[in-house]
Amino acid sequence: MAGNLCNASPAADPVPAMIAANAVARVNGPSGERDCPVQDIPVAPGHNSLAKGEFITSILLPACPVNASDAYQRFIPHTEMDIAVVSAGVSLALDKDRICTEAQVAIGAVVATALKVDDAAACLIGTKLDMDPLDVRRKNAARKGTKAQPRNWAPLMTTCTPSSPIPVRWVTTISPMAAA
Numbered sequence: 001m002a003g004n005l006c007n008a009s010p011a012a013d014p015v016p017a018m019i020a021a022n023a024v025a026r027v028n029g030p031s032g033e034r035d036c037p038v039q040d041i042p043v044a045p046g047h048n049s050l051a052k053g054e055f056i057t058s059i060l061l062p063a064c065p066v067n068a069s070d071a072y073q074r075f076i077p078h079t080e081m082d083i084a085v086v087s088a089g090v091s092l093a094l095d096k097d098r099i100c101t102e103a104q105v106a107i108g109a110v111v112a113t114a115l116k117v118d119d120a121a122a123c124l125i126g127t128k129l130d131m132d133p134l135d136v137r138r139k140n141a142a143r144k145g146t147k148a149q150p151r152n153w154a155p156l157m158t159t160c161t162p163s164s165p166i167p168v169r170w171v172t173t174i175s176p177m178a179a180a
């Protein structure tokens with residue numbers, strides 16, 4: 001995971017999932033040890049924020065709350081050997097009535113570095129992840145797309161819901177743990 005993260009490919013698969021899970025990279029180097037949010041490691045395609053002599057020793061994943069889970073999906077145009085053309089990592093927590101209380105969404109492959117999309121997460125909070133309200137809310141949010149929060153994250157909301165009509169090509173989950 002550290003090599004994949006440090007390569008800083010916009011299409012790296014683990015990175016949006018790690019960002020959505022609030023993963024932190026533990027970095028050691030000549031100046032000692034520091035913790036850096038995973039989203040701050042890639043800074044541009046092929047470039048990372050590590051200083052000379054620094055290396056990642058751990059990827060820290062906070063424990064999930066109760067009734068929470070993470071998932072990652074990517075869209076690839078042809079075969080399993082393709083890299084993602086768009087991807088999303090999502091972390092959700094539900095209450096006892098199955099209403100979403102916490103959400104983190106990160107997207108990959110569509111901008112220079114994987115990006116946390118708070119507007120997308122806000123669309124999910126307060127819903128039961130059912131399609132109709134989500135559809136309306138994601139369209140409203142998509143209309144507000146900016147360079148930093150691009151419009152093309154919106155179709156990902158469809159792929160990330162349980163009733164998605166889009167086939168799931170590749171899914172992984174991250175188990176809660178202190179460090180991996």
Ligand SMILES: Cc1cc2nc3c(=O)[nH]c(=O)nc-3n(C[C@H](O)[C@H](O)[C@H](O)COP(=O)(O)OP(=O)(O)OC[C@H]3O[C@@H](n4cnc5c(N)ncnc54)[C@H](O)[C@@H]3O)c2cc1C
Nearest residue numbers: 002003004006007011012013014054055056057082083084
């Ligand atoms: C044909 C092919 C297809 C691929 N398809 C995909 C794909 O679909 N999705 C995907 O996500 N990836 C894909 N990859 C990328 C691949 O899976 C690796 O993640 C990537 O090549 C990095 O390799 P590595 O993990 O062995 O790291 P390395 O090659 O060992 O390292 C990569 C870079 O990170 C640095 N580095 C490594 N470890 C650390 C560390 N602990 N601290 C600081 N710097 C470090 C190295 O110095 C190097 O610059 C593909 C690669 C190939 C060759």
